Amino acid sequence: MKPLPLTPWSLLGNAPAILYLLFIGIPFVALFLRAIALGGLGESLSDPLVLRSLLLSLVTSLISMGIVVIGGTPLAYALARSRFLGHRLVDALVELPLVLPPVVAGLAMLMAFGRQSPLGRAMEEVGIVLPFTTAAVVFSQIFVSAPFYIRAARLGFQAVDATYEDLSRTLGRSPWDTFRRISLPLALPSLLGGLALAWARALSEFGATLMFAGNFPGVTQTMPLAILSALESDLSNALALAVILTIVSVALLGAIAFLSARRERIGL
Amino acid sequence: MALSNGLQSVLAPRLFLGWLLAWALLAFACAPDSGASSSQLAPSRTLTVFAASSLTEALVEVKSAFEESHPDVRISLQFAGTPTLRLQIEEGAQADLFLSADESNMSALRNSGLAEGTPAVLVTNGLVVIASKAGPVRALPDLARPGLRLALALSSVPVGHYSRTALAALGQDPSLAPDFERRVLANVVTEEPNVRQVVGKVRLGDIDAAFVYRSDLAATGPDVRAILIPAEYNVVATYLVAVMERAREPELARQLLGFLQGDRAQSIFQRYGFGAFPS
Numbered sequence: 001m002k003p004l005p006l007t008p009w010s011l012l013g014n015a016p017a018i019l020y021l022l023f024i025g026i027p028f029v030a031l032f033l034r035a036i037a038l039g040g041l042g043e044s045l046s047d048p049l050v051l052r053s054l055l056l057s058l059v060t061s062l063i064s065m066g067i068v069v070i071g072g073t074p075l076a077y078a079l080a081r082s083r084f085l086g087h088r089l090v091d092a093l094v095e096l097p098l099v100l101p102p103v104v105a106g107l108a109m110l111m112a113f114g115r116q117s118p119l120g121r122a123m124e125e126v127g128i129v130l131p132f133t134t135a136a137v138v139f140s141q142i143f144v145s146a147p148f149y150i151r152a153a154r155l156g157f158q159a160v161d162a163t164y165e166d167l168s169r170t171l172g173r174s175p176w177d178t179f180r181r182i183s184l185p186l187a188l189p190s191l192l193g194g195l196a197l198a199w200a201r202a203l204s205e206f207g208a209t210l211m212f213a214g215n216f217p218g219v220t221q222t223m224p225l226a227i228l229s230a231l232e233s234d235l236s237n238a239l240a241l242a243v244i245l246t247i248v249s250v251a252l253l254g255a256i257a258f259l260s261a262r263r264e265r266i267g268l
Numbered sequence: 269m270a271l272s273n274g275l276q277s278v279l280a281p282r283l284f285l286g287w288l289l290a291w292a293l294l295a296f297a298c299a300p301d302s303g304a305s306s307s308q309l310a311p312s313r314t315l316t317v318f319a320a321s322s323l324t325e326a327l328v329e330v331k332s333a334f335e336e337s338h339p340d341v342r343i344s345l346q347f348a349g350t351p352t353l354r355l356q357i358e359e360g361a362q363a364d365l366f367l368s369a370d371e372s373n374m375s376a377l378r379n380s381g382l383a384e385g386t387p388a389v390l391v392t393n394g395l396v397v398i399a400s401k402a403g404p405v406r407a408l409p410d411l412a413r414p415g416l417r418l419a420l421a422l423s424s425v426p427v428g429h430y431s432r433t434a435l436a437a438l439g440q441d442p443s444l445a446p447d448f449e450r451r452v453l454a455n456v457v458t459e460e461p462n463v464r465q466v467v468g469k470v471r472l473g474d475i476d477a478a479f480v481y482r483s484d485l486a487a488t489g490p491d492v493r494a495i496l497i498p499a500e501y502n503v504v505a506t507y508l509v510a511v512m513e514r515a516r517e518p519e520l521a522r523q524l525l526g527f528l529q530g531d532r533a534q535s536i537f538q539r540y541g542f543g544a545f546p547s
Contacts, residue, residue: 115474116402116474131474132457216456216457216458217459219457220457229459231352231355232352
């Protein structure tokens with residue numbers, strides 16, 4: 001990469017970019033400075049309520065990501081490689097949650113799985129109750145985060161040259177073997193990138209969760225909901241929680257970026 | 269690089285011109301328009317009122333009554349949970365008048381010098397239990413039935429605090445189960461950020477019952493049943509109002525405060541289930 005030339009013109013041209021970076025950067029710095037100034041970061045970290053919401057966020061988002069990867073990868077591959085009846089409809093449906101406000105997603109799930117719906121009542125008959133449970137938190141996270149993974153995975157699979165797959169199959173490898181040894185490794189950086197985005201989205205999920213799962217400590221109160229609850233009582237606690245959530249999210253994203261960079265380096 | 273260097277050098281000046289034009293347009297669009305709108309007979313003064321969300325319907329009506337008699341004034345209403353509003357004011361939000369659903373949030377603003385003078389009493393309110401008509405809750409003892417789904421407001425918002433106080437008082441009622449309070453709390457599945465969210469959850473039908481303000485009954489429909497709490501176990505929630513120290517229109521804000529305490533506004537509040545302004 002060659003460095004950008006530093007001329008008055010290039011500076012002027014980049015002014016919007018620089019403004020944008022300041023616009024994104026300053027609030028983060030302000031958040032951290034204010035949290036440090038108010039103190040209590042250490043206390044908040046040992047607060048059982050904070051720990052419970054942090055743990056709940058990590059556990060639920062891990063489960064969500066497991067389900068998203070297991071269910072989303074074959075779907076992404078199918079969307080990338082084959083044309084089937086209703087392809088466009090499936091395509092649109094997969095991306096629908098991206099354009100939907102999360103509160104609407106939560107409301108829609110409540111309408112589908114709640115007591116007022118035949119489906120929800122039938123489920124309750126056999127003892128499955130979703131609204132206001134930890135399962136509802138996972139549902140909300142999957143609903144809003146899966147499109148990020150499926151989109152990225154699909155683009156990743158599309159970028160894999162189909163000739164390699166054809167070659168592998170003419171050499172007698174089964175479709176599963178071909179997928180596992182050719183398509184998957186080649187698309188892996190895209191899959192990991194999509195997973196990172198989806199995970200970040202799941203960790204920050206708020207609107208759908210509040211609507212569909214409610215807000216109860218230890219059961220449905222994830223980090224973003226704990227921040228909302230703390231805001232109603234104590235600003236310093238809310239700021240501490242916000243800082244912790246930011247650090248955890250950045251750490252997770254960093255870990256995934258590191259993983260995918262390493263895979264690329266060792267030539268997979 | 270998708271573009272060859274030759275093509276790029278041809279395009280660059282044009283791109284640059286377009287870019288310049290875009291910024292010029294943006295600057296033009298953002299520039300304050302002079303003359304055009306101010307020449308109209310539009311309201312020239314705006315009052316910003318921050319109010320506890322339980323006041324929503326009543327205050328909307330009071331607002332139009334005030335604007336009717338003051339054609340040059342426009343009132344902008346901002347509703348949220350009382351602690352959220354207090355936080356916003358502390359962080360510099362511009363409000364002329366603050367209507368708090370409790371005393372503690374108002375006195376916090378007063379202690380930090382953000383509220384002007386002594387806050388005045390606006391109205392009083394009490395609690396009521398609302399229950400989904402399709403659900404199993406018909407009377408107060410039903411709240412303790414195992415397996416119910418109940419909602420409360422967060423204990424840090426006034427109504428959440430009042431609900432827990434009333435629940436503790438009900439626990440002393442000899443006609444209810446001895447561990448009534450504990451059993452009701454065990455049925456709580458969600459703590460909502462403000463009272464309107466609580467009402468919404470019950471109306472959607474997935475929450476069986478909840479504690480809300482008496483005045484919230486105005487915001488419920490036929491899908492919800494009201495269960496009264498006896499006066500001896502109920503709370504008296506006192507709403508306070510004060511002009512803010514940083515008010516842009518302090519004189520006008522004081523006028524509105526007087527109007528809120530006057531007969532016309534008070535009768536509107538009463539129609540929505542609020543208690544009279546104690547003399």
